[in-house]
Amino acid sequence: MAIAPLPLLLLLLVGGSSGEEAEVVCAGAACYTLHRAQLGWNDAQKRCHDNGGKLAPAHSPAEARRLQELLVGADWTGPAWIGLWLPRGHCVQPQEPLRGFSWVAGEEGGNYSAWLSEPAVTCLSTRCVSLKLAGPAGSPGWTAHHCRTPLPAFFCKFIFQGMCGPLPLAGPGRVTYNTPFGVRSPQLAAAPFGTLADVHCEAGGDPPRGNPPFAVCKKLEQGDGFAWHPPGPLCPAACAHRNGGCQHRCLEAPGEPPRCACHPGYTLAPDMASCLPEDACHPNPCQDICQTRPGGFECSCKDGYYLATDGRHCLDVDECLAKPCQHECHNTDGSFVCLCQPGYQPTGPGGHHCRDEDECAQPGVCPQLCINIPGSFHCACQPGYQRQPGSDACVDVDECLRDPCPGTCQNLPGDFKCLCSHGFLPEEDGHGCRAAPTAREEPSVGPDSTPQTTGTTGTMGALQTKGILRTTGAPSTMGIPQTLGAPIGATPPAPTAVGSAPGPEHSADGPRLLLYYILGSLVAILLLLAFSLALLACRKRAAKQEKRPAKSAADNYCWVPEQPESRGAGSERR
Template sequence: MKEVIGLFVVVLTSLMGRADGIEPNSGYCIGNQCFTVFQDPSDFTTAQNQCKDQGGHLMTIRSSVSHDILLILLGNFTLRFWIGLHLPTGCPDAAADLKGFQWVTKDSESDFFNWAPSFDSSCSSHRCVSVSKNDEFKWIQEPCGERAAGFLCEYSFSEPCKRLAVSDGESVTYWTTLGFGGEDVLSLPPGSIALRRPAETKYVCLSEQWQQAPWSCDIQKGGCDYKCAVDPKQGPSCYCPPGQAVNPANKVTCVVATEDPCLPLRCAHACNKSGDSYKCVCDHGFKLAQDGRSCLALNDCMDKRQCPRENFVCVNTVGGFQCVCKDGYTMFGGMCVDEDECMSAPCEHICDNTAGSYKCSCYEGYKEDPKSPNKCTLYCGEEECVAECDPNDSFQCYCPEGYVSEEREHGTFCIDFDECSSDYCDQNCQNTFGSYVCTCSPGYTLVGQFTCVKNEDGTVTEGTGAATTPNIPTTPPVPYPDPTRQPSGVTVGGLVGIIVCTAFFIVLLVFLAHHFLSGRGKMESAGALKAPEDEAYDLQQVTSDTKEKPPQRDI
């Protein structure tokens, strides 16, 4: 029974997996493989993701048989379609059979090769491959970022079913879980549905066998035209709306009832015949209430057998449940496989994939950033260490927070800065490499990581009363700086000394300027006084020489 439930889960998850995806234009199944063609313009990466979401991968053409299938699928298309061949790294190797290219399954095994004569072996060549009917389906290199007309997907499965035998006047139409079907399908994957006409009987493929409807209500309503219900004694059964009854010939379709014995029962969900009478039954995921007609929802996930396969989890829904993959796992071929999160480069330095998750680590000289575990910051852990310098500019160097750089003859070094010398802590301070820790004396409590507040109740803490600073906050309280931020190199006393010296120097300059200007003023005053004296003397001499003699009288 457990194996049957597990197979139901695989079929259900495969149906849910493609419910939101695009529909293929056509498909072909042979043995344990199916192939589909999608006419959906996409670049190479998008095409590969589309196939992966459907539970497969881009088609690999490793043999002449798969090449023939390619011809069948693309016989009516003339544009270009992606196949699962690409060059992930490096340059092409013209001497190799696959020219250094790989299939998307990460291997190079192949018995068939169909390269175009125009193959480009240069390192700048295109790295993805497409095919087209117009080029006789040769493998042609294309830019991976360009959009082809579509792509081909490949799927693998186990326990397939063969075609149903038909009698004269009968026909069978098939639908696969991959979204295509028809009457000429030779091999069908588990979960495929078959409809036999004209009887309108339905079948589902399970464990290489066709099981006639009604089957499990989890898979397409058990094959019922209207709804599926579970009778604890009889298993799944179909029922019809009021005024109609289940066709006894195929047990899934509804026909007009000449007389409906279920109407007087007023069943909330369904009514089934039990012996010579009728009784109410409930849809799958519900149970019959004590009144015999109401239905109560069940938590199907309480039954641990619902999702038995590895890495599946059960999600309860109204009237049912869903089997989905655990976090860190993805659906592939009906199984939940580990998803390699490192492919999306979530870590700044080193990424190690783990089962269902991943782990980030840092290069030597760095440590994990406590604010962002996927990032790394410079780390020394000693009193001094070599600085991290730009290889293109030796003068552009970096140190961890809490360190200062010092240029030496042989390079630049990072020296731990003693923050305790700047009196950032209210009472006690202990310097650490790249930071510092504030503590308080007995009877005080550390508040805000810097300030010590006296205990109001007068209690004295045992021992020293030291309290270690927790993680340094992003924005420390004013006026204390962040312990990991490089503080100013000037102390308060030094700053006062600088101010006093500057003031003294200014006063001295003023005094000297005043003295110089005063001396010059005296010199100019003496010169001015001398000049008038000389001028007065000269004027007196002139006056004396030209003094008019008195007139003489005649005798």
């Protein structure tokens, strides 16, 4: 005959050692208490710490259900402090499940959260969290407050190495359990390690001298279990009274106290009263984790799952409901995965946040210029280039099509250059031409390069030219310059060397060089003309001398008529 397992958790309203009312529930290796006292968060934390515990966390759905059982058992609908807070100097993180808060009990943050209202975003003040039911039969939810705000209740959590089952009694009596965290209870389904059980037997069942028996929950010397010492059952009596305190069978022998035994397939538990299946977890009756307990077994689930109402199966927790990801959340069995939008990469703890990916940091993304934008990038071209339609390639812009130069335009890769004609100089950027300075603006030149004429009777007249003529290659004149007032006998000026190569300053100044060539040519023409006139004059003089008849020596004298001597004498006398 199958025997139903004893309940593993028993919710009781007990009076604390100080007279305060506290709701208690113990399971596994922890006990949770609900205390009613008007305290701020720090004072509540100190009360829990003085008894060896901390403000209770609710970092998983299973733990939140234990706190919910305390509230429902106490019929309490008000808020109660839990061990979740935001220290001063830390900022609220709206994208995280815990919003930047942390558990004081040292548990990891996890992905479970149950905010009834979003906490105000702040970095300057300490914030603390309370838990309350969202309605008479609702699930527990969280609310953030100022930590100094007094609330009427708070939760504590106490962790132990293990638990003992109820202390068995063979005869009529009552047990009072004194827990290590200062709570006294007349009955517990699971007593934590170190609990002292006071026993008061009825009908003279106490030991001699009137000292009531007691037992302590201790760790077994062999194995990992815990049991009462002495193991009991206490208050000896016949098996006829409550089956001697045994779960299955009570055996009596003459001269011996009653002892408990179990049905086939079961074994006596360390408390010497309860019976356990020889292997309650084989085969595993649970979908996930099975733990043997006094009178049966207990099922539990891994992180990311919660226990179904049948107590055996596990259901997946949809962590995406708490919106733990910055962009997209994909729920998986027992966990979740955060996904980022195109152009972003995961970052931060667990990859819950996303940062922009700098595509321009990769070589060869764009032919010339790359501009990074949130979630993408944009290719651009350098000045003087334009994008080719339908691709990111950059092609040269022919600026000469816009006719930007006054003369000839030369297109270059990404630029252009103006070629200036004679009489003009290029601009510094090469994108235009300006007129060259005139001859009047040039400094005076020395006698070696500027023609000058000096004569015995006067200076040569100013040379008059009708214009500066363009030349191609070697300079040539289009007409003969006119000169005025140049005497034939004047000394011609020294000719300028026409065939010499121009200096650097001439090659850089086209108009000046042209002027020098014209003046040199003019001087050469004047010299040739003067030489020709002189030669012609000499020839004419020589021809006249040849035609003149020969003369005697007397031709050089003049004859006068004779006069009388007397006249001549009188003349002499006069």
